Amino acid sequence: MEHSNKYIFIYSVVMVVVIAISLTIVAVQLKPAQEDNIRIEKMQNILSSVNVTTKGIPKMQVMEMYKKYVIRAFAVNNKGEVVESNTDKVFPIEMAAELKKPAEQQLLPVFVAVLDNKDTAFIVPLRGKGLWGPVWGYLSLKTDYNTIVGCMYDHKGETPGLGAEINTEIFQKPFFGKKIFDDQKNLTSINIIKGGAKPDDIHGVDAISGGTITSKGVERMLRDNLTGYEAYFKKQIK
Amino acid sequence: MSEEKIIKEKDPWFSPRNFKLLKNPLNLENPVTVQVLGICSALAVTVQMKPAIVMALSVTVVTAFSNLIIALIRDTIPSRIRIIVQLVVVAALVIIVDQLLKAYVYDVSKKLSVFVGLIITNCILMGRLEAFAMANKPWPSFIDGIGNGLGYGAILVIIAFFRELLGSGKIYGFDVIPKAFYEAGYVNNGLMILPPMALMTIGVIIWIQRSKNPVLQEDN
Amino acid sequence: MENLFNLFVRSIFIDNMIFAYFLGMCSYLAVSKTVKTSMGLGVAVTFVLLITAPVNWLVDTYMLKAGALAWLSPELADLDLSYLSFMIFIAVIAAMVQLVEMAVEKFSPSLYNALGIFLPLIAVNCAILGVALFVQEREYETIGEVTTYAVGSGLGWFLAIVSLAAIREKIRYSHIPKALRGLGIAFILTGLMAIAFMSFMGIKI
Numbered sequence: 309m310e311h312s313n314k315y316i317f318i319y320s321v322v323m324v325v326v327i328a329i330s331l332t333i334v335a336v337q338l339k340p341a342q343e344d345n346i347r348i349e350k351m352q353n354i355l356s357s358v359n360v361t362t363k364g365i366p367k368m369q370v371m372e373m374y375k376k377y378v379i380r381a382f383a384v385n386n387k388g389e390v391v392e393s394n395t396d397k398v399f400p401i402e403m404a405a406e407l408k409k410p411a412e413q414q415l416l417p418v419f420v421a422v423l424d425n426k427d428t429a430f431i432v433p434l435r436g437k438g439l440w441g442p443v444w445g446y447l448s449l450k451t452d453y454n455t456i457v458g459c460m461y462d463h464k465g466e467t468p469g470l471g472a473e474i475n476t477e478i479f480q481k482p483f484f485g486k487k488i489f490d491d492q493k494n495l496t497s498i499n500i501i502k503g504g505a506k507p508d509d510i511h512g513v514d515a516i517s518g519g520t521i522t523s524k525g526v527e528r529m530l531r532d533n534l535t536g537y538e539a540y541f542k543k544q545i546k
Numbered sequence: 547m548s549e550e551k552i553i554k555e556k557d558p559w560f561s562p563r564n565f566k567l568l569k570n571p572l573n574l575e576n577p578v579t580v581q582v583l584g585i586c587s588a589l590a591v592t593v594q595m596k597p598a599i600v601m602a603l604s605v606t607v608v609t610a611f612s613n614l615i616i617a618l619i620r621d622t623i624p625s626r627i628r629i630i631v632q633l634v635v636v637a638a639l640v641i642i643v644d645q646l647l648k649a650y651v652y653d654v655s656k657k658l659s660v661f662v663g664l665i666i667t668n669c670i671l672m673g674r675l676e677a678f679a680m681a682n683k684p685w686p687s688f689i690d691g692i693g694n695g696l697g698y699g700a701i702l703v704i705i706a707f708f709r710e711l712l713g714s715g716k717i718y719g720f721d722v723i724p725k726a727f728y729e730a731g732y733v734n735n736g737l738m739i740l741p742p743m744a745l746m747t748i749g750v751i752i753w754i755q756r757s758k759n760p761v762l763q764e765d766n
Numbered sequence: 767m768e769n770l771f772n773l774f775v776r777s778i779f780i781d782n783m784i785f786a787y788f789l790g791m792c793s794y795l796a797v798s799k800t801v802k803t804s805m806g807l808g809v810a811v812t813f814v815l816l817i818t819a820p821v822n823w824l825v826d827t828y829m830l831k832a833g834a835l836a837w838l839s840p841e842l843a844d845l846d847l848s849y850l851s852f853m854i855f856i857a858v859i860a861a862m863v864q865l866v867e868m869a870v871e872k873f874s875p876s877l878y879n880a881l882g883i884f885l886p887l888i889a890v891n892c893a894i895l896g897v898a899l900f901v902q903e904r905e906y907e908t909i910g911e912v913t914t915y916a917v918g919s920g921l922g923w924f925l926a927i928v929s930l931a932a933i934r935e936k937i938r939y940s941h942i943p944k945a946l947r948g949l950g951i952a953f954i955l956t957g958l959m960a961i962a963f964m965s966f967m968g969i970k971i
Contacts, residue, residue, distance in 0.1 A: 311624040316624040316627055319627070319631075320627060327634060330642075331641055331642070331849065335645060338645045338646065341649035341650065342648045342649045345648065346652075441903065441905055441906075442904075442905055464659075464903055464904060465659070465903060470967065518967065521772075579949070582795055582796060582949060584792065585791040589788040589791070590788050629889075633856055633857075633860060633890075637856050640852055641850070641852050644852070660896065660899035663852045663895065663899045664899065667890045667891065667892040668892070669890065672890055741785060741786050741787075741960055742958070743957065745788075745957035748953050749950050749951070752953065753946045756944075756945035756946070756950065763948075764948030764949065
């Protein structure tokens with residue numbers, strides 16, 4: 309049926325207002341639950357980097373587990389000074405946002421966890437770029453700030469079956485026990501080697517066949533992120 | 547599709563005619579295999595049962611409620627901006643569904659990623675709104691929406707069932723292939739997980755359906 | 767530059783909109799009966815992607831993302847409008863398609879005759895919204911990347927629909943089981959083509 313322009317105009321304005329209001333109400337109502345989910349996912353990721361599995365554990369218990377294992381957190385800058393020691397303020401720091409700042413202003417979080425065998429582990433967040441989009445992860449180090457205890461990586465949209473394999477154990481396991489500094493205390497990071505690393509290479513792991521660009525992305529992520537922490541780690545090792 | 551019957555006289559809520567609206571899309575008027583609508587957004591989520599079921603439910607909710615809303619306001623919509631009004635209603639419903647998924651089933655919502663948003667351009671929605679809801683009363687439209695959503699969901703779940711069973715040896719995340727099979731040399735068919743097999747599976751479903759219902763067969 | 771080329775080739779062959787993500791299947795199956803019409807639709811999709819993807823990216827980066835409005839005033843830095851992105855994207859796409867249609871009609875009637883009937887179809891083509899959403903999800907950083915990805919995806923879609931149409935034109939002369947004719951065989955063909963395209967997966971430039 310035909311309507312006047314005025315009717316159409318009023319109709320669209322009313323529609324837009326009604327829908328905008330209802331959407332905003334929904335978004336505001338659900339925001340806390342969504343933010344909880346994101347926080348819990350971060351906790352699960354951190355725990356998984358020290359090889360504590362949270363699979364199938366209900367949300368509320370993940371929070372308790374996290375509190376049990378991760379005793380505190382602080383943030384350092386690229387000169388190796390501790391700039392933030394309030395655990396609650398460190399947790400919300402997002403590497404994606406920090407890496408966009410100039411190097412000297414970045415806040416680099418370190419999470420301190422005490423494991424079941426009473427060992428202490430230091431966990432650092434990682435953030436980089438894969439083939440299609442962001443990749444991220446957490447890397448945990450022994451108290452020598454050198455030997456890797458565990459790690460976890462994840463991605464947004466790497467190719468299934470190829471680059472996407474970085475979030476599997478097959479890719480992550482070989483990192484365990486590798487070292488990020490050489491004997492002269494130079495940062496070597498971890499090299500991800502196409503075609504396979506030599507068995508005695510303590511700084512290298514195998515790349516994913518067919519997922520070379522994603523593997524290189526992880527390698528670059530490790531090097532870039534660890535460079536920021538280098539000064540702090542060296543101060544601790546002495 | 548073109549000769550939709552318009553329901554004018556008053557029907558009881560669960561009259562045979564309304565029941566037919568619910569049942570027909572499951573087979574003879576299936577939106578995917580017969581009307582060729584809405585294949586776009588969802589085959590990619592059929593690797594496992596769980597995301598497929600969540601997707602099927604989301605689409606059903608959106609088709610049902612968009613049909614209901616459009617049928618309620620169908621006499622007030624100016625015909626010139628009809629399509630935009632429909633799109634806006636659909637988009638708003640999809641946003642609400644997406645927010646709910648993010649809040650309550652976060653891990654599934656991560657797996658569905660952009661495909662929830664793509665429900666907006668799912669042809670089933672616009673197709674049903676244009677062909678049915680614009681000309682019918684709210685209640686039959688609502689049922690029609692549920693019917694079509696379920697008809698679509700049924701195909702998704704069937705595909706997901708076969709892909710998950712043959713591809714990963716699981717159903718709804720539970721292992722069903724006994725260990726002894728693997729020891730005897732059985733391997734999961736990795737090809738089933740890859741995209742091409744979703745297309746093949748749906749081709750086979752169409753084949754079976756059409757052999758059973760010769761009315762649906764095409765000429766060339 | 768190398769990176770962009772890589773992205774371009776990958777979005778055409780490996781992450782093909784049809785074969786890897788099934789996007790734009792409805793029009794893909796409905797219009798792929800002859801090569802000529804499918805070419806028209808393929809060009810139209812590529813063209814619309816070229817325009818809408820960068821616009822949607824700009825809208826997302828400068829209006830919708832968390833903190834995206836900070837350039838307007840610092841107080842708006844906390845605002846996160848990303849929940850509106852579906853709505854805005856589809857509105858931008860519908861509006862752009864309308865604009866393109868009017869512009870093409872005015873300036874090039876011959877092109878309008880070729881593309882005209884397809885343009886309205888495209889507003890609800892999943893591939894268009896799909897690219898906008900993938901760009902948002904994968905967090906592309908520059909407009910160059912976004913445009914390359916959009917054109918690559920469009921060409922991939924074009925390639926897919928034209929090759930299916932070519933096969934379907936020939937297949938009329940083959941003896942196919944009755945129940946499989948038409949839609950059924952189209953799906954199986956697409957599946958076979960998708961397997962063929964998977965052989966590109968290993969390529970590295």
